[in-house]
Amino acid sequence: xxxxxxxxxxxxxxxxxxxxxxxxxxxxxxxxxxxxxxxxxxxxxxxxxxxxxxxxxxxxxxxxxxxxxxxxxxxxxxxxxxxxxxxxxxxxxxxxxxxxxxxxxxxxxxxxxxxxxxxxxxxxxxxxxxxxxxxxxxxxxxxxxxxxxxxxxxxxxxxxxxxxxxxxxxxxxxxxxxxxxxxxxxxxxxxxxxxxxxxxxxxxxxxxxxxxxxxxxxxxxxxxxxxxxxxxxxxxxxxxxxxxxxxxxxxxxxxxxxxxxxxxxxxxxxxxxxxxxxxxxxxxxxxxxxxxxxxxxxxxxxxxxxxxxxxxxxxxxxxxxxxxxxxxxxxxxxxxxxxxxxxxxxxxxxxxxxxxxxxxxxxxxxxxxxxxxxxxxxxxxxxxxxxxxxxxxxxxxxxxxxxxxxxxxxxxxxxxxxxxxxxxxxxxxxxxxxxxxxxxxxxxxxxxxxxxxxxxxxxxxxxxxxxxxxxxxxxxxxxxxxxxxxxxxxxxxxxxxxxxxxxx
Amino acid sequence: xxxxxxxxxxxxxxxxxxxxxxxxxxxxxxxxxxxxxxxxxxxxxxxxxxxxxxxxxxxxxxxxxxxxxxxxxxxxxxxxxxxxxxxxxxxxxxxxxxxxxxxxxxxxxxxxxxxxxxxxxxxxxxxxxxxxxxxxxxxxxxxxxxxxxxxxxxxxxxxxxxxxxxxxxxxxxxxxxxxxxxxxxxxxxxxxxxxxxxxxxxxxxxxxxxxxxxxxxxxxxxxxxxxxxxxxxxxxxxxxxxxxxxxxxxxxxxxxxxxxxxxxxxxxxxxxxxxxxxxxxxxxxxxxxxxxxxxxxxxxxxxxxxxxxxxxxxxxxxxxxxxxxxxxxxxxxxxxxxxxxxxxxxxxxxxxxxxxxxxxxxxxxxxxxxxxxxxxxxxxxxxxxxxxxxxxxxxxxxxxxxxxxxxxxxxxxxxxxxx
Numbered sequence: 001x002x003x004x005x006x007x008x009x010x011x012x013x014x015x016x017x018x019x020x021x022x023x024x025x026x027x028x029x030x031x032x033x034x035x036x037x038x039x040x041x042x043x044x045x046x047x048x049x050x051x052x053x054x055x056x057x058x059x060x061x062x063x064x065x066x067x068x069x070x071x072x073x074x075x076x077x078x079x080x081x082x083x084x085x086x087x088x089x090x091x092x093x094x095x096x097x098x099x100x101x102x103x104x105x106x107x108x109x110x111x112x113x114x115x116x117x118x119x120x121x122x123x124x125x126x127x128x129x130x131x132x133x134x135x136x137x138x139x140x141x142x143x144x145x146x147x148x149x150x151x152x153x154x155x156x157x158x159x160x161x162x163x164x165x166x167x168x169x170x171x172x173x174x175x176x177x178x179x180x181x182x183x184x185x186x187x188x189x190x191x192x193x194x195x196x197x198x199x200x201x202x203x204x205x206x207x208x209x210x211x212x213x214x215x216x217x218x219x220x221x222x223x224x225x226x227x228x229x230x231x232x233x234x235x236x237x238x239x240x241x242x243x244x245x246x247x248x249x250x251x252x253x254x255x256x257x258x259x260x261x262x263x264x265x266x267x268x269x270x271x272x273x274x275x276x277x278x279x280x281x282x283x284x285x286x287x288x289x290x291x292x293x294x295x296x297x298x299x300x301x302x303x304x305x306x307x308x309x310x311x312x313x314x315x316x317x318x319x320x321x322x323x324x325x326x327x328x329x330x331x332x333x334x335x336x337x338x339x340x341x342x343x344x345x346x347x348x349x350x351x352x353x354x355x356x357x358x359x360x361x362x363x364x365x366x367x368x369x370x371x372x373x374x375x376x377x378x379x380x381x382x383x384x385x386x387x388x389x390x391x392x393x394x395x396x397x398x399x400x401x402x403x404x405x406x407x408x409x410x411x412x413x414x415x416x417x418x419x420x421x422x423x424x425x426x427x428x429x430x431x432x433x434x435x436x437x438x439x440x441x442x443x444x445x446x447x448x449x450x451x452x453x454x455x456x457x458x459x460x461x462x463x464x465x466x467x468x469x470x471x472x473x474x475x476x477x478x479x480x481x482x483x484x485x486x487x488x489x490x491x492x493x494x495x496x497x498x499x500x501x502x503x504x
Numbered sequence: 505x506x507x508x509x510x511x512x513x514x515x516x517x518x519x520x521x522x523x524x525x526x527x528x529x530x531x532x533x534x535x536x537x538x539x540x541x542x543x544x545x546x547x548x549x550x551x552x553x554x555x556x557x558x559x560x561x562x563x564x565x566x567x568x569x570x571x572x573x574x575x576x577x578x579x580x581x582x583x584x585x586x587x588x589x590x591x592x593x594x595x596x597x598x599x600x601x602x603x604x605x606x607x608x609x610x611x612x613x614x615x616x617x618x619x620x621x622x623x624x625x626x627x628x629x630x631x632x633x634x635x636x637x638x639x640x641x642x643x644x645x646x647x648x649x650x651x652x653x654x655x656x657x658x659x660x661x662x663x664x665x666x667x668x669x670x671x672x673x674x675x676x677x678x679x680x681x682x683x684x685x686x687x688x689x690x691x692x693x694x695x696x697x698x699x700x701x702x703x704x705x706x707x708x709x710x711x712x713x714x715x716x717x718x719x720x721x722x723x724x725x726x727x728x729x730x731x732x733x734x735x736x737x738x739x740x741x742x743x744x745x746x747x748x749x750x751x752x753x754x755x756x757x758x759x760x761x762x763x764x765x766x767x768x769x770x771x772x773x774x775x776x777x778x779x780x781x782x783x784x785x786x787x788x789x790x791x792x793x794x795x796x797x798x799x800x801x802x803x804x805x806x807x808x809x810x811x812x813x814x815x816x817x818x819x820x821x822x823x824x825x826x827x828x829x830x831x832x833x834x835x836x837x838x839x840x841x842x843x844x845x846x847x848x849x850x851x852x853x854x855x856x857x858x859x860x861x862x863x864x865x866x867x868x869x870x871x872x873x874x875x876x877x878x879x880x881x882x883x884x885x886x887x888x889x890x891x892x893x894x895x896x897x898x899x900x901x902x903x904x905x906x907x908x909x910x911x912x913x914x915x916x917x918x919x920x921x922x923x
Contacts, residue, residue: 439717446703446718450695458674462624477709481702486550486623486784490699497703499711 003028005472007380011035013473014342014384014504015374017164018396021464024471027163035165035374039367044166045199047192049153053146055189055214056278059288062143062185063280143185150188151422152408158395160404169199169370171392172341175430177210177252179219180423186288187423190215203334203364204325211248211321212290214277220244220428227273227298240298245269247428253324255333264305270298271309272317331359338373341433342504344385351378384503387435390418393445397496400469401456414452418444446497453492462491473500524763525674526773528683532655533898541855541896542767542821543775544810545645546760547675548803549627550698550783552827554847555868555879556791557596557800558610558861562589565868573791573835581792586610590861593791595801598808602852603859609851609921611888612863615829615881617912621843623784626828631677633886635911644908645777646680648893651903658685658773678777685773687766694751696782697795753802756780761809768817775897780806783827786840807852819854822896822922826885832877833868844878849885855896857923862888884915891918 008027012019015035027034038044053061158167174195181187194213198206210216217223225241226233233239245268250256274297280287292314301310304320305327312319324330335355339347351373358372373379388396394414398406412422419441425431432438466474466482478498485491495501534541559575560566561583567574575583575591583591584600590610592600602608618629618637625637633644678684700718707715759778766772782799789796807823814821830847846866851858866872866880874880886909893899894917899908904917 435713439713442714442717446695446700450699458676458679475706475710477706481706484623484786485702486698487627487781488624489781490550490696490702490784491624493695493699494703494706499707499714502714 004031007031008034009471009473010380010382010384012163013388013396013501014379014386015163015165015168017158017161017167017392018399018501019469019471020399021402021468023163023468032374035163036371038161038163038165039200039370041166045170045196047153047157047196052150052153052192053189055186055193056286056289058143058146058185058189059214060280060284061146063287065142067281146185147181147188148408148412150191151412152406154188154191154422155395155408155411156405159398159406164395165370165374166199168342168392169366170196172338173199173206174423175425175433176337177206177216178423178425178428178430179213179215180425182424184215184218186213186215186218191423198366200367200370201365202325203330203359203366204322206366207252207321207325208318210252211244211272211317212275214288214290216244217275217277217290220247222272223276225269225273225275226296227270229300230273230296230298232293232296233298238296240266240269240273242266242269245272248321248324251429253321253333254327254329255336258329258333259327260305263303267302268304268320271302271304271320273298274314275317325364326360328356328360331356331364334364334369335359337433338369339378342373342386343379343381345434345436348378348381351376354378384500385435386504387438387502388504389431389433389438390420390441390445391415391422393502394418394448396469396501397449397452400465400495400501401452401460402468414448418448442502445502446493449493449496450489453489453496457487457489457492460488460492462488462495465492466495469495470498470500474498475500524687524759524766524776524778525678525684526658526687526763526766526776527649527678528658528685528773529649529652529654530656530658530774531897532653534896535655537898540817540820541774542814542817542853543892543896544763544767544821544823545677545777546806546823546825547627547631547677547777547779548783548825548827549623549779549781550785550827551623551626551829551831551843552783552847553785553789553791553796553831553841554612554614554827555830555833556785556789556796556841557593557850558586558590558612558848559583559593560589560612560865560868561585561591563865563868569833569868570835573789573839575791587861589865590863593797593800595797596804596807598804598811599850599852602807602811606859606923607852607854607856608858609856610861610863611849611851611883611885612861613846613866613879613881614849614863614883614885614888615846616885618829619845621829621845623828623843628676630826630828630885631675633889633909635909640676642680643675643677643777644889645677645775646682646684647908648897648899648903649682649775650680651899651907652897656771658771675777675779687762694755696752698782698784701787749798749802752782752799753805756802756806757809760806761813764810764813767821768814785831786836786842787838789835789840811852821853822855822892823852824889824892825850825852826889830879833873833879834877845874846879846881849888851888851892851921855922857920862918884912886912887915887918888921890915891921893917895919895922 005024005028008024008031009019011027011031011034012023158164161167174191177195179187179190190213194209195206198209220243221241222244226238228239242265246265249260249265249268254260274293276291276293276296278287278289278291294313297313299311301308302316307323309316309319335352336347338355339351343351354376355369355372358369362368394411415421420431462482462485470478478494478500481494482491485494531541555570556575561575561577567576575593577583577585577591581594583594584597585591586603590612592603599608616630617635618626628637628640631643632640633647674684674686704715704718707718759780763776763778767774767776780803785796788794791797810823811818826849827847829843829845831841831844833844836842862883864882866882868879870876872880890904890909890912893908894901894904901917905913909915
């Protein structure tokens with residue numbers, strides 16, 4: 001077979017996380033076959049890391065930690081209050097104090113003075129070399145440590161992937177069904193538990209896993225949503241929260257302004273009442289795990305999109321979700337988003353049509369849909385219309401530079417700065433997939449590329465990085481800029497900022 | 505600014521080459537003589553235009569060579585006369601003051617043995633001390649340290665341990681077997697305007713969308729040329745004013761001034777190196793009141809910061825400012841200069857026998873130029889560096905010739921540089 005290094009390079013940038021040393025040559029004989037073979041690998045998309053906590057466990061750890069901290073604070077507050085009262089009592093007795101007590105008090109004062117002196121000495125010796133601690137270091141809590149471990153696992157999977165198509169799909173779906181790490185400590189576990197197992201499976205399974213995951217139920221407020229006519233609703237005077245139901249219809253399945261009405265939202269919200277989680281304070285072994293709570297579930301049949309669903313408890317919600325997954329509007333919505341993510345802001349209609357058809361005819365088999373994306377001629381247009389998202393670009397930089405195992409700190413900070421903090425999207429819509437959202441950050445990327453280059457240039461050969469990362473895609477202009485750069489760092493900056501490296 | 509030497513932390517992985525890299529020991533022999541010498545090498549990456557820093561204003565061919573871009577003693581911004589022949593760029597009043605006080609030396613028409621024009625290779629030769637390209641594992645300054653008898657170990661009270669690190673960003677000149685400490689200024693090195701403009705140039709030719717975005721983001725201001733008769737719009741390169749010069753000044757001053765604090769401290773290091781980038785002025789060089797003059801001003805302020813922070817130790821200090829090569833003698837089609845050969849090396853410090861220009865002036869007539877384009881090199885930079893290492897740090901002759909600057913027999917250590 002003829003070698004096609006250009007298509008290999010495009011394959012790596014468009015469908016993967018960018019080339020590593022030798023990737024372009026390795027793929028040149030059959031770029032599409034190489035992508036397909038990533039899909040066929042056993043356990044594709046899974047992270048083998050026994051050290052990571054399941055979602056229930058991290059919730060319980062977080063709960064226990066916060067309880068202990070609060071308890072300590074309470075003890076401290078009590079101690080202070082007692083001291084205050086003691087001092088007030090002494091002041092009241094002061095008038096009646098005899099000489100002996102006076103002496104004792106003098107002694108105490110002199111002791112106090114000595115101890116003050118000692119403290120000030122200590123302070124001085126501390127002063128001389130001020131410790132180089134980062135300003136306001138985040139407190140090390142088990143939640144923070146867990147987040148960093150999860151973040152490292154997430155990025156390492158991308159950095160070390162051979163091509164990274166499956167990881168790109170994981171990122172896509174994780175963003176499609178996003179949660180927010182500011183509202184839940186389970187964000188990392190959620191991706192591993194709800195997204196990864198289904199990334200090449202059936203859409204309906206991912207949908208069911210995501211919408212019933214405690215992280216999602218907390219993020220979109222369904223954990224508290226209570227059927228107004230349910231026992232809990234009546235007894236505790238609680239009611240419906242439509243948030244999750246609305247976002248499922250608007251963002252996760254049918255798409256905004258499609259076929260559903262406000263009545264559908266309300267009915268669907270009633271259907272999924274009772275989808276909640278075990279509380280951590282009363283369940284030391286299973287707190288934080290999913291619970292279908294019949295006492296919160298709105299009784300009775302509900303009509304969603306013109307179809308009546310009788311009250312089968314938890315099954316009622318699963319039935320609606322299953323129907324939503326096979327709705328034509330969902331197929332079109334997912335097809336459009338996939339094509340927009342990989343190919344163009346305004347994706348070719350033919351491609352959207354192909355993916356919609358494949359989604360429909362395979363009942364949302366994501367393995368088939370992913371293969372259809374690779375097989376479509378529109379997917380291989382030479383024009384590289386998409387700008388990489390910041391985190392994707394960040395990973396591509398590390399791959400091009402030959403880093404395999406990276407401390408998570410710089411990449412987490414770096415993506416924060418570039419406006420794409422890990423698992424912290426600005427809204428339930430997730431991070432935008434339009435070029436327009438990311439273009440303005442280009443100058444910030446230049447700052448990041450510059451800092452990265454300053455740090456690494458001494459041990460990298462910019463020409464080698466260019467061949468690794470761009471190879472046949474490097475324009476004469478980029479090559480010239482690199483050749484004429486005034487320093488290795490500047491040359492490296494040009495490679496990392498080159499349009500050929502910024503685009504998918 | 506962190507006040508100690510230490511292993512780079514995660515926070516500092518973001519930071520750049522303005523870091524000080526210093527030997528973890530104090531040289532013993534010089535100490536035994538009752539001296540306590542300080543030696544700081546600053547690598548100016550990008551190839552400084554020596555003729556724009558120190559101009560041969562007394563050369564009858566000078567004005568003809570550079571025209572409106574020539575530094576001159578008359579005019580609105582007169583250059584600072586060093587002797588009857590050379591004048592310093594007016595952006596460098598501190599260096600001028602030091603020169604007049606006998607604490608600065610200018611070496612002109614100087615070059616390393618490298619005669620090609622690639623930055624990377626030129627920097628490798630400059631920093632490695634080897635006569636040819638291709639050996640870039642250790643630097644001459646580090647090998648010089650190996651040759652010195654180590655005295656007391658430098659105190660580094662970092663988190664209760666004595667630490668040293670050869671960080672990934674260590675400049676080549678100080679890389680090698682001798683243990684090196686690093687200190688990193690808290691300030692991030694800014695993206696140089698030159699980098700931004702060159703990138704923009706690539707974008708303009710290949711990616712209009714990215715070009716438009718970058719243009720919007722950077723503070724583009726057309727320079728209203730100092731001369732109304734400036735060349736008509738032939739310039740392909742964009743004209744910009746230095747948008748971030750204040751950042752550059754602050755960064756240079758913090759990097760150099762911070763380095764000086766360590767070298768000055770009683771139990772700190774004595775020999776160190778740092779690198780300051782940004783000297784590759786292909787377009788709108790602005791030697792008199794543009795980009796290069798602003799950069800030279802930032803460098804001048806950095807020299808002043810070193811002097812101030814050295815305090816009493818300034819009298820035992822030598823600062824060497826060296827660059828990989830010079831630039832074309834003539835101005836190019838973009839009011840800039842391209843890669844050349846000979847340039848200046850600047851030295852400052854109270855330990856110098858200064859107030860002197862060291863130059864075997866080759867002239868700037870067409871026939872005098874190297875390959876009819878560059879200032880002809882007449883002094884070997886290695887001779888100057890060897891002289892300083894020998895007299896200031898007491899590196900032995902034999903070691904200088906074999907280990908530190910191999911194949912430099914013709915470049916004997918220059919004598920009499922020290923007071």
